[in-house]
Amino acid sequence: MSDPSAPEQTTGTPVAAPAARPPDPAAALSIRGLWKRFGQKTAVAGIDLDVPRGSFYGFVGPNGAGKTTTLSMATGLLRPDAGTVMVNGTDFWSAPDAGKAQMGVLPDGVRLFDRLTGAQLLTYSGLLRGMDRDVVAERADDLLRAMDLTEDKDTFVVDYSAGMTKKIALGCALIHAPRVLVLDEPFEAVDPVSAANIRDMLADYVRSGATVIVSSHVMDLVQRMCSHVAVIADGQIRATGTVDDVRAGGSLEDRFVELVGGRHQTEGLAWLRTSSDSD
Structure with a gap:
């Protein structure tokens, strides 16, 4: 140029x-x-x-x-x-x-597959990265606990508050380390x-x-x-x-x-x- x-x-x-x-x-x-x-x-x-x-x-x-x-x-x-x-x-x-x-990325104005539950979204993110399913399951549990979302793991993300949505999106960015x-x-x-x-x-x-x-x-x-x-x-x-x-x-x-x-x-x-x- x-x-x-x-x-x-x-x-x-x-x-x-x-x-x-x-x-x-x-x-x-x-x-x-x-x-x-x-x-x-x-x-x-x-x-x-x-x-x-x-x-x-x-x-x-x-x-x-x-x-x-x-x-x-x-x-x-x-x-x-x-x-x-x-x-x-x-x-x-x-x-x-x-x-x-x-890289792991948490973009501004995050858009997620919010018709999945929190646990499903983390699992999807890990599998999309080609990770082993057992590893994904273990890390998803760890991240839900770290983000204080364990009790809401089976709630659809569309029903999460803004703060909860931000946290589950951060978990998705972290799951592949x-x-x-x-x-x-x-x-x-x-x-x-x-x-x-x-x-x-x-x-x-x-x-x-x-x-x-x-x-x-x-x-x-x-x-x-x-x-x-x-x-x-x-x-x-x-x-x-x-x-x-x-x-x-x-x-x-x-x-x-x-x-x-x-x-x-x-x-x-x-x-x-x-x-x-x-x-």
């Missing part, structure tokens, strides 16, 4: 746009020159990103920043207009089956007790050598949970590194606001202020 700032190809194998450096085969996820446009809107504008193996990696940005679009292209849910994605040294878009075999786990807003609608248990489980998973990438709007959660973080705004990476490096001695939330901007004055909302004369 002659001009990577204006990618035109939208079908077939994505074109690798020129990058300052090649992808890192030692990284769990290595992205170079990733672009995506929707009509006249550029959602992702030439992103380069390396996620170290064995890291708990936060991916944060304001609404409309390009987080979900980037993660969708990195996991095979959306085809890039241009760029390269490598998963543990495998070129994802040249060998998508090999890339997907290493992927080496790279990509989670888009995994704690949204999940109750605090379940969220704490899931965080502990994911922390143990990372300590075992897996890589977890989590997108979240909750800066305090990312600061406490993650070892590394990337800040994205307007389809571009604004900062990457360890959480301590990115927050630069302050809170991650303050640093995030500084990087992405957008804090507005509220003088025009004087009518919201209480008044002692209102009685």
Whole structure:
């Protein structure tokens, strides 16, 4: 492609746009020159990103920043207009089956086969991955217990609450023990007790050598949970590194606001202020 700032190809194998450096085969996820446009809107504008193996990696940005679009292209849910994605040294878009075999994905706005029960959905997910049925049954029981869904295992997923649906979807992403786990807003609608248990489980998973990438709007959660973080705004990476490096001695939330901007004055909302004369 002659001009990577204006990618035109939208079908077939994505074109690798020129990058300052090649992808890192030692990284769990290595992205170079990733672009995506929707009509006249550029959602992702030439992103380069390396996620170290064995890291708990936060991916944060304001609404409309390009987080979900980037993660969708990195996991095979959306085809890039241009760029390269490598998963543990495998070129994802040249060998998508090999890339997907290493990944577990909890996408935003998850859609499930919700006319199955929770236990059936986990079983289906494991068998779809080619796992042995006995192994699937054992892991499904373990995941139902870890997600506090054992009592609801025979309930149709369509009848689950939003939080329960999120948890069973996470179980489906985990059942094949992927080496790279990509989670888009995994704690949204999940109750605090379940969220704490899931965080502990994911922390143990990372300590075992897996890589977890989590997108979240909750800066305090990312600061406490993650070892590394990337800040994205307007389809571009604004900062990457360890959480301590990115927050630069302050809170991650303050640093995030500084990087992405957008804090507005509220003088025009004087009518919201209480008044002692209102009685």
